Amino acid sequence: MQENFNMEELMDLLFTRQFRKLKDILTEMNEVDIATFIEELDSEKTVVVFRMLPKELASDVFACLEVDKQEHIINSITDYELGTIVDDLFVDDAVDMLEELPANVVKRVLKNARPDTRKLINQFLNYPENSAGSIMTAEYVGLKQSMTVEQAFAYIRKNGVDKETIYTCYVMDAKRRLEGVVTVKDLLMNPYEEIIGNIMDTHVIKAFTTEDQEEVADSFQKYDLLSLPVVDHEERLVGIVTVDDVVDVMEQEATEDFEKMAAMLPSEKPYLKTGVFQLAKNRIAWLLILMISSMITGGILAKYEAAFAVIPLLVTFIPMLTDTGGNAGSQSSTMIIRGMAVGEIEPGDLFKVLWKELRVGIIVGAILGFVNYVRLVILYPGKEMLCLTVVLSLMVTVVIAKTIGCVLPIAAKVFHMDPAIMAAPLITTIVDAVSLIIYFQLACSLLGL
Amino acid sequence: MQENFNMEELMDLLFTRQFRKLKDILTEMNEVDIATFIEELDSEKTVVVFRMLPKELASDVFACLEVDKQEHIINSITDYELGTIVDDLFVDDAVDMLEELPANVVKRVLKNARPDTRKLINQFLNYPENSAGSIMTAEYVGLKQSMTVEQAFAYIRKNGVDKETIYTCYVMDAKRRLEGVVTVKDLLMNPYEEIIGNIMDTHVIKAFTTEDQEEVADSFQKYDLLSLPVVDHEERLVGIVTVDDVVDVMEQEATEDFEKMAAMLPSEKPYLKTGVFQLAKNRIAWLLILMISSMITGGILAKYEAAFAVIPLLVTFIPMLTDTGGNAGSQSSTMIIRGMAVGEIEPGDLFKVLWKELRVGIIVGAILGFVNYVRLVILYPGKEMLCLTVVLSLMVTVVIAKTIGCVLPIAAKVFHMDPAIMAAPLITTIVDAVSLIIYFQLACSLLGL
Known part of the structure; x- marks a missing residue:
């Protein structure tokens, strides 16, 4: 993607020590772009540039940095500066960062936070990984039923500035139980004296703290939400999830599926930041399992040694x-796994899917078989039975492969396993064994071996 | 996902013809849920239920329906009813629908739209597929620099009700050129008499109509946007893209990558709605290409017929x-393709990636080789050279496979091809050929064949 700023110009100002001019430009820039700039700097310059930023902007930029830069900055600034930043961060950003930092750094960060911030962060850190609780934040606008629209606006004007979103406001009772939602659009479309209780929507789409983040993402997608309230098991509002975090969750979940479907354990970090040993560790388990499985295929081949000793061409x-x-x-299997991941295919669709794949298999198998037959009779004239053996095996293999490919992911789902493991690598290994048995059995009968 | 309403109760009311009660419940429901309910109904009941809905809600529900239901409803309602719905739809929803409908239905829809709606739809239909123009909508709030905050609020109150979002407002000059953006949050945080020109943000992140939707999605993700203005090449504002559509684009792009990486042409429709012949068509091209490629591998094997005629165990x-x-x-290859898709890995990282994969390949290859060696010396005592041949081939193959797997996707990108085609199927075919050459060459030298 094109940058929205002139990286070279900034570097130039930094290296020629024109700090005032650099500061002026940075102050006008988007925090994401400033973070992109800082990511390019060495340790020493990172702190120089970071200290140039006005206090408010500094926290915003800090939230956009990668965790190793964050760690470096934390280790280079005073306790006072650190305290200001931590108190300014949204809780979800603070939690994301603390989950990655080494224990001693976490300790120093928490020590310098305000007691209420510290308490909140500790609470949020305790939600299970990949749950709604682990991606939510605490900075939402809470209103009361009895307020008027005018009072609500006054409240938002006073308290809205450091909220993650002000556009959806949450209406709670005295015990913080969620009663409804009202959007700023609703507020704008109603007269000042209207009571919130009359205009709020009581059919609230919400999530529980322990719910899986994938389900949260599904709700956002289904209902086109901008934010979603998260409640505990007594229906008390504890936080909100905003759509920008859901966009990240969706990307992360898709990446995990790609990794699992290529026979790897999902990695926590981006590729370039993952160590060689970690990468090897993520990959070796499935490689070993699949290698041992394909030895079984070798065993099948060994049983037919006599056959290919007679006709090595086989x-x-x-x-x-x-x-x-x-x-x-x-x-x-890829179509079915993805279809289940996006919620289009359910285990109940098994027979519909099977019937579809069977017919696709027959069409595709017939075309492949035909092309192959033409090639073989040209290449090996006079060996019709051999050609027939190869072509028949191919067609039967394709149909069976399509059947296995659609049944196994659905079966995995039924047995509460992750369908993504029934992807190319495992399917290939299974189909290998099956196709060789078909091939040599056909060879033995048709060629009289 | 759990439904947020009682499907059985609704069905029951419908079949016992308690229409008044059904209507009352539907009127209170979310449009997405009503659409889910209608999707379950037969043709006749679909129209009965659809006609129960109040006018405003009917258009919202209509926008959430699958295109075949939409087509059925269009064919069952009067021209007047159709006109109302089309004029109420957001332009992006109308365009999405019209792109899928048969020509005669499209004609009838456009005929019954208001002239200005018709003109807008025709304009939007002309943007290239998968461009920013094809996913944007026209319902945004446009303000002028000279307005005060109070005037802006009055304008939003008056015109905001049928806008797709009111939370980001776009400031334009007399020629509709985009000058800045101002959020409702900015408006709320400033005094009524403040001038929009003073508080708007002039560093606008925007897209051009012809820009690829993937780039649009990247901008949303990078800058945590809720909406993005789309301008033509004279910088005039023509529409906006909202985050809910970007969420759909992201899912669609990931699905396309899954399909391509499993050697299929991407499908336009969901799996269960795609016909058998279309599915077969999407799959046959790559199967043929890969089948022919693996014949080359067969040709390599044929060259070593003499070798395995002597030692069939090979x-x-x-x-x-x-x-x-x-x-x-x-x-x-999966790691690299995905890394490039999410923008983490660039062609410039080639050597970093290569060095990483080389080391991972050596570690993984050594472990796999060791496990194999132990197994082989137990199973085939006295055949040390054969064991060595297999194990050495395995280790070399793994290292080379990892190298090919990371180089080819990057090379594809450099040559402006889609890296996703350099995925499992093609890599497997190439690695097959390479590994067999290594294996039999080693066998010939080590076993003296």
């Missing part, structure tokens, strides 16, 4: 057969 | 070798 069709089968199966 | 290690190589390579 061996040369193995890659074409197993690869095509594996690809056909992965296509189906 | 053949039984082929699946383990090619599968493990393929899996190792796909792991790397």
